[in-house]
Amino acid sequence: LLSSTADDLNYEQTLIKTLESRQIPFITVLNKIDLPQGHPKTYYEETLKVKVHEISCLTQQGINELIKIIIDQIPKDYEKSTIVGDLLKPGDICVLVTPIDNSAPKGRLILPQVQTIRDILDNNAVAIVTKEKELSTTLDNLSGPPNLVITDAQVFAQVARILPSHIPLTAFSIVYARYKGDLEVMLNGIKAIEELKNGDKVLIAEACTHHTQKDDIGTVKIPNIFKKLGKEVEFAWCKGSSYPENLDEYKLIIHCGACMLNRQQMMNRIRKAERANVPITNYGVFLAYANGILNRAVEPFNLNKSNNT
Amino acid sequence: LLSSTADDLNYEQTLIKTLESRQIPFITVLNKIDLPQGHPKTYYEETLKVKVHEISCLTQQGINELIKIIIDQIPKDYEKSTIVGDLLKPGDICVLVTPIDNSAPKGRLILPQVQTIRDILDNNAVAIVTKEKELSTTLDNLSGPPNLVITDAQVFAQVARILPSHIPLTAFSIVYARYKGDLEVMLNGIKAIEELKNGDKVLIAEACTHHTQKDDIGTVKIPNIFKKLGKEVEFAWCKGSSYPENLDEYKLIIHCGACMLNRQQMMNRIRKAERANVPITNYGVFLAYANGILNRAVEPFNLNKSNNT
Structure with missing residues (x-):
């Protein structure tokens, strides 16, 4: 949101660069157009190299158009349209x-x-x-x-x-796992487990910051399963909104169920893993695999069939 | 909760009188017994004419006993044990x-x-x-x-x-209506509608303070139904936590579904109506009656059968 009297646009330029580099969609809005303007709209558009939408919160001018622009910008996979x-x-x-x-x-x-x-x-x-x-x-x-x-x-x-x-x-x-992210990516992530070597680093990513319980999945259950599988890997953990900038050092990411994230946030984390070429799976798929139920539990989704069509 | 150094107990005495007059259960607790006491426990008990339980939040002394006392005091009908x-x-x-x-x-x-x-x-x-x-x-x-x-x-x-x-x-x-209150009282309340005379006062009581919608039940739908029934009654409304001290002037109370109240609060309102000898019913029972579905909808509860046994 630009204020109508803004002169120095350094901060806005940095912000736009960051948003663009992270592929986060944004809308540039010039507010207070009911007041005398420091600069014309074209000044902002040329300096920032983006389209600027003029509004006035006071007079409501341009507000309906802005709502339409916001709706148009919502990514199509922000929410998956159906669970089952x-x-x-x-x-x-x-x-x-x-x-x-x-x-x-x-x-x-x-x-x-x-x-x-x-x-x-x-x-x-x-x-x-x-x-x-x-x-x-x-x-x-x-x-x-x-x-x-x-x-x-x-x-x-x-x-x-x-x-x-x-x-x-x-x-x-x-x-x-499918509703909040991408089931096929999560299933491919599971395949990486067999190839893990002793000493490989595994990132366990949890999106919420709840108190760790006695039988915590991320810190207790999953490491124990790796022991049973005879894999002596090294674990790293991240929690809440933190998610490492550099994922290169990991051979696998196991993510929580993402109930505290919306689908777009989870897809951003998946894409980041894909860009770094690191396999990613999640708690639900991992536990299903460890308990030997993954094959039957995945059958109803006809994944291969839909791939072939 | 009494502080250990309290000397003048006027406030506590007034509070206890109010709680007793409203039939609200309470527990008198003397905290900070780890510190030197201004007065012995017996001083408080004799002045307030209630039993006093000694605790220390610092040392946890008496805390487990207090929890037991609280559990014992919970009214049996605070929550109805089952919905269906x-x-x-x-x-x-x-x-x-x-x-x-x-x-x-x-x-x-x-x-x-x-x-x-x-x-x-x-x-x-x-x-x-x-x-x-x-x-x-x-x-x-x-x-x-x-x-x-x-x-x-x-x-x-x-x-x-x-x-x-x-x-x-x-x-x-x-x-x-049954889970949050008393279905039999609500059904008896409905009988009062037939006896209402023109000019009688009806109180519509709503426990929540939501914005009134276009087709609001309490202010629009229910008055319209009375018109259709040919009853020219006068309406009064109360909202939120307010509920008139004096109910005598009303010939009927129609209460909302009480989703913002717990059962104890709703039962207190019902008892107050009963003490004032004013019939009380609720939105759900009233609308079922107005739509001619009350008889079939009440059948599964076998009310007469359970009255006879």
């Missing part, structure tokens, strides 16, 4: 298996479950919500097999035993 | 009909829907979430009738036409 809607036809039945344990919020459901139910309804399908213990009864009460089952990864093995292999089954963590 | 659990057996199927209109929060479900799904799971039953348009398909996909259907009141008539009359059907607003 592309896997369901109208009238389809999608079963959600949601164990209720101590970590479930009192009297509520966790956000991914709520968002998935809403997404199912928005796609004219039907959501059945059940605990793992009532899953068999639920299937008995249906006149045919459900079209898709999404389970909490914790009970994946148990659900996989109950569910005949022809019924598509996946996990919330896999669904969200 | 008493209407369902383990393994039962409960269908929730949730239309998605413009007032639905983007990508989410409203809180009563989420809480009801969780309550169903907690009671070892199964929740099926569907829009009204997919309800027929949903019923076709079940091998038997569901045990209970709860619908958004907006589409009650439509759902009632689809659903055979032997399947129990109610509305979220009725379920929540």
